[in-house]
Amino acid sequence: MKRLLEAWRGSNPVLAPLLGLVLVVLAATLWGLSEKPDSPFLSGYRAALVLKQSAIVATGALGMTLVIAAGGIDLAIGSLLALCSVVLAKALQGGHSGTEALLLALATGVGAGVVHGLLVTHGRLAPFIATLGTMLLWRGAAEEVSAQKKLSSDAPDWLASLLDPPATDDLLPVATGVLLVLLAAAAMAWMLARTVFGRRIYAIGSNEAAARLCGVPIYTTKIAVYALMGFFAAAAGVLEFNNLNAQGNPSSGAGYELDVIAAVVLGGGSLSGGKGSIAGSLLGALLMTTLRSACIYAEVADPLQKMLVGAIILVAVALDRWRERAR
Amino acid sequence: MAHARSSSIVLSARALERRFGAVQALGGVSVDLVAGRVHAFVGAHGAGKSTLARILAGVDRPDQGTMRLADVPYAPLDPARARALGVAMVHQELSIAPHLSVVENIVLGDERARGPLLRRRDEARRAREALAKLGRADLPLEKPAGELPTAIQQLVELARALASDVRVLLLDEPTSSLEREDKLRLLALVEHLRSQGLAIAWIGHHLDEVLRLADDLLVLRDGVVVARHQRGVGADELVHGMSGRALASTPVHARARTGTPLLSLQGFLPRRFRAPVDLEVEAGEIVGLAGLVGAGRSRLLRAILGALPHEAGVSRLAGLPIGRDPRRSVAAGVGFVSEDRKRDGLCLQIPISDEVTLAAPGREATLGVLHAARRRSRVEGLVAQVRAKVAGLHAGAATLSGGNQQKLALARLLHMDAKLWLLDDPTRGIDVAAKHDIHRLVRARVAEGRAALVASSDIPELLAWCDRILVLSRGRVVAVRAASDWTEDEILAAATSTSIAGEAA
Structure with missing residues (x-):
């Protein structure tokens, strides 16, 4: 046992969510073997469903990984997701083309992200406070734009079928939206590892004062990070619009920010900055949806399911903190 | 300064003044840093030593005064630009990004990328060269700096200063976080760097270190230079310059020892x-x-x-x-x-x-x-x-x-x-x-x-x-x-x- 703990101390942070994932799948499969032999847990159908459900959380987690690695936090992304999805629906209702509406939604997200960046740099607000304020701001704006109603729209096919299951003869049995998320994830992972910008993100999160003394442009980097977060919140809004069958709902994304933060933290991100990886965050998002899916499969009641997810987050983060401290 | 080798003056400052609120941290300080010499800035706490170094390194800006680097006007806007011009500072508190690797810390702020792209092989080479100058090419380059002992982190900071083409090296109490062994090693290192022709400013409280290292000594008190000395000055003289004022008041003791x-x-x-x-x-x-x-x-x-x-x-x-x-x-x-x-x-x-x-x-x-x-x-x-x-x-x-x-x-x-x-x-x-x-x-x-x-x-x-x-x-x-x-x-x-x-x- 002691040796196991020692090994855990030095292990790769991605190992933890991966291990969690394997455990959940294993437990659900074993349960299924005895209780539901005719419907095993591992199936193409369930895998597609889990991927689709993970996609929205994973999208936000891409941006949140950058924000948290830079030592920040963004609580407003749930509201921003809703705002972007109603902007998309409203634009489509107003007769704009799919491309125009999409660009408008993404621009809304980036603009809101820049606002967050300005508030935490030039405005000198703590990220928690700044985005707590804008969380209400964007929620109100979403309700204003939509007049507090769900907005249905006639979206072009390419924009409304991002999360639909692919035709069976497709090369890859994955929805287009999921593929896009994976592509974006690869781009972000590459950016973090290979570019000056990525290096600066970790430097600022690790020791902002040192980074400043070394001449790292703190403000520009932070603003860019929050702008990217805004972009991914908007992208998540577009996926949510797909999820709701081409509807924009002003009350979408309540609590979304917490799921996303949990995914990043499960994936090894540290709220005190300097740590976090795209691969880890993706696994964290996958772990959370798989856990929920397994609970549904095993017919765990909703209240119990919530408690289970909460407990797992606590245990995972406590283990991670311990691993850090032990060094 | 007493010696007149003006050609080898790398960095010179004239009449620097700096005020923080009501406190005059520097009140017209001039100094010449000469290649191949160690200049000690000494003085009591709050005498203005660090402020002087921070201004020379571009961390702080003077309210008044001018500086010239290699006879060209020098007024760096931030530490990165000072470093690019060859003036680097190692700060009193460790300024290491603990999650970044040794290489990443050494090149931090001076990444010399190709467009947005990092050149990691090149970075590793520069880091190795800088560490080699310190005689520590053996350090694990990819290890997160936060996992290394304090003394090694200090070396990483020094290596960061040396990774650019540095001509002036400012060291602000670099031994304050070091144990005796590491302290001695650092002193030897500074002597080695001096022999390589660097102009070095050493800020320190510990007179044994200062007296061993310094070729020129600048004694500061309350933001002004009260004395300039050369190697060979006695500790007594130095201490007297640092404390300066006559004793403020005579001790008044009205105490009966109780013995309990x-x-x-x-x-x-x-x-x-x-x-x-x-x-x-x-x-x-x-x-x-x-x-x-x-x-x-x-x-x-x-x-x-x-x-x-x-x-x-x-x-x-x-x-x-x-x-x-x-x-x-x-x-x-x-x-x-x-x-x-x-x-x-x-x-x-x-x-x-x-x-x-x-x-x-x-x-x-x-x-x-x-x-x-x-x-x-x-x-x-x-x-x-x-x-x-x-x-x-x-x-x-x-x-x-x-x-x-x-x-x-x-x-x-x-x-x-x-x-x-x-x-x-x-x-x-x-x-x-x-x-x-x-x-x-x-x-x-x-x-x-x-x-x-x-x-x-x-x-x-x-x-x-x-x-x-x-x-x-x-x-x-x-x-x-x-x-x-x-x-x-x-x-x-x-x-x-x-x-x-x-x-x-």
């Missing part, structure tokens, strides 16, 4: 101390703790309180063991005043009546229920006794002056009726009148059979206020003597040397 030990430390070893402390403090006595920043004054006081752990030995207050945790020490009668009122000295936002009674709220309560009237009259009395000027007892202390805040902290010790007063730099940053009030108050209470341990960086204050003075240096007691047996210069010399043998307490 109140505090006794036996083999007491606070964490990160290098030698155990043996000390007995009698009732009626004020013992001063002198020493440089980082010598361990605060750590000793906090360890006696129990806010910091100690690794060996015992501390007793009137026979009762203390120092395990603050709550029990306070209950036993230890009162503590922090050097940092904002951080952990006062609560500042809570009403003054709560602030003053915080350590012993039970004194005006029955079964946990506070008696408002009794409390008010008691606090009013205490506030008057310490002569604090407050607007009202319901307001917080946040808006009061530093002196009045400090008096409230002392009122808290009066209220809890502390037997042992641990005062960590209690008069720092407060005006003379308040200082006087505090001196008198503590003396009066101590005369009634209590005892005080007072840490201060103001040596004349200690000489005038204390019965005995204990000098600390780098986590060990250098000497303890009656205050009348010390002079200011002797205390400074003891605090800046590590070689004087300790005397029995």
Whole structure:
């Protein structure tokens, strides 16, 4: 046992969510073997469903990984997701083309992200406070734009079928939206590892004062990070619009920010900055949806399911903190 | 400067001035840094040494004055630009990004990318070269810097300075976080870099290091240059220049030794101390703790309180063991005043009546229920006794002056009726009148059979206020003597040397 703990101390942070994932799948499969032999847990159908459900959380987690690695936090992304999805629906209702509406939604997200960046740099607000304020701001704006109603729209096919299951003869049995998320994830992972910008993100999160003394442009980097977060919140809004069958709902994304933060933290991100990886965050998002899916499969009641997810987050983060401290 | 090799002057500054609020940190300082020489900036705490270095390195900007680098006007806007021009600084506090690897830390802020793309092989090569200049090409390049020992982190910072084409290297108290072995290695390293033709500025408190390294010495006091020396100057002369002023006041002691030990430390070893402390403090006595920043004054006081752990030995207050945790020490009668009122000295936002009674709220309560009237009259009395000027007892202390805040902290010790007063730099940053009030108050209470341990960086204050003075240096007691047996210069010399043998307490 002691040796196991020692090994855990030095292990790769991605190992933890991966291990969690394997455990959940294993437990659900074993349960299924005895209780539901005719419907095993591992199936193409369930895998597609889990991927689709993970996609929205994973999208936000891409941006949140950058924000948290830079030592920040963004609580407003749930509201921003809703705002972007109603902007998309409203634009489509107003007769704009799919491309125009999409660009408008993404621009809304980036603009809101820049606002967050300005508030935490030039405005000198703590990220928690700044985005707590804008969380209400964007929620109100979403309700204003939509007049507090769900907005249905006639979206072009390419924009409304991002999360639909692919035709069976497709090369890859994955929805287009999921593929896009994976592509974006690869781009972000590459950016973090290979570019000056990525290096600066970790430097600022690790020791902002040192980074400043070394001449790292703190403000520009932070603003860019929050702008990217805004972009991914908007992208998540577009996926949510797909999820709701081409509807924009002003009350979408309540609590979304917490799921996303949990995914990043499960994936090894540290709220005190300097740590976090795209691969880890993706696994964290996958772990959370798989856990929920397994609970549904095993017919765990909703209240119990919530408690289970909460407990797992606590245990995972406590283990991670311990691993850090032990060094 | 005395030598006239103007051709080898790399960086010259003329009449630099810098003001922070009401404090004139630099009042017209000129200096020439010459290639192949080590220039020591020496002076007491707050003399302006670091400010000078920070201006030269582009971290701070002067209000007045000019600088030339290799005979070209030089006015860097930030440290990155200074570094690009060949002026690099290693700061007093470690500035390492702990999560980044050694390579990443060395090239931080100077990534020399191809477009947005990092050139990692090139970075590794530069890092290896910089470490090779330090003779440490063996360091693990990919390891997160935060996992390395402090001394190695310091080397990584040095390597960062050397990774660009550096001509001027500014070192601000680089040995303050190092152990003896690593310190010696660093000194040798600096000598090596000097032989490579770098112009080096060394800021240090420790005279043995300064005297070994420095070719030229610049003595600063209160933001101005009071003396310039060359290699061969004596320590006495240097110390005298640093302290300067004649003794502010003659010691006045009106103390009758009681002979009753109140505090006794036996083999007491606070964490990160290098030698155990043996000390007995009698009732009626004020013992001063002198020493440089980082010598361990605060750590000793906090360890006696129990806010910091100690690794060996015992501390007793009137026979009762203390120092395990603050709550029990306070209950036993230890009162503590922090050097940092904002951080952990006062609560500042809570009403003054709560602030003053915080350590012993039970004194005006029955079964946990506070008696408002009794409390008010008691606090009013205490506030008057310490002569604090407050607007009202319901307001917080946040808006009061530093002196009045400090008096409230002392009122808290009066209220809890502390037997042992641990005062960590209690008069720092407060005006003379308040200082006087505090001196008198503590003396009066101590005369009634209590005892005080007072840490201060103001040596004349200690000489005038204390019965005995204990000098600390780098986590060990250098000497303890009656205050009348010390002079200011002797205390400074003891605090800046590590070689004087300790005397029995």
